[in-house]
Amino acid sequence: MRMISSLLATFFCASSFAAALPEQPHLYVEGSAKMQVQPDRATIRVAISETNKQLVAAKNKVDSVMAKAIKLSERFGIKKDDIHAVQLNVHRQTRYNRNTNEEEFEGFRVVRSLTLTLEKIESYPELLQELVNAGITQFNNTEFSVSNRDELTDKLKKEAIKDAKLAASELADEFDVDLDKLYSVSFAPMNGPSVPYLRQASSMRMMDSESGSYKEAYNTGAITINAQVYAVYLIK
Incomplete structure (x- = not known):
């Protein structure tokens, strides 16, 4: 319901006021x-991350999962222009060991993000489940909108x-x-x-x-x- 935020009738002639309002009553x-x-459209932002001491192994796992996710997205009718897979992000992860007072190498964390725009919104629950089955490990957010x-x-x-x-x-x-x-x-x-x-x-x-x-x-x-x-x- 639209409510009355204010009731103010202005009857003034003050030239000091902004030009958008007239000097006349x-x-x-x-x-x-x-x-x-x-909503009839969903923008889904997900990611796959993998940590391994072998960088190549981590990258291969991430690339494999991303390929599956892109393929199933097309199966759900998502157009190629609505599929955006970013490049790899690689982080070297360490952990502080209190016993040795040293940083210990845990592995390379490889991450790739994927953004999908789904127009068949009735397929949204099924698509989420399929992404999980494909190996997607992070669901960042989903934005629902009207086309x-x-x-x-x-x-x-x-x-x-x-x-x-x-x-x-x-x-x-x-x-x-x-x-x-x-x-x-x-x-x-x-x-x-x-x-x-x-x-x-x-x-x-x-x-x-x-x-x-x-x-x-x-x-x-x-x-x-x-x-x-x-x-x-x-x-x-």
């Missing part, structure tokens, strides 16, 4: 819109503009003044000492993704997308 309002969508976020944001901006118009009309009625014309509009807060008026809405818009859902054990919940617009109206 005006109303400064905020229009807001948001929706919840189910058509820009399109949804554009729609929300239009809704936010409508909300700003209603806010201006609502505020003008409350103060028994008439709106003159739109002075300026921005999708970012304007410079000035005033807090915009944000009208209260009865409910929040909800939208479900057209993509399939995935197993409840991996359900991360909906993603909230927001849009705001800030408008200044001159008043009579």
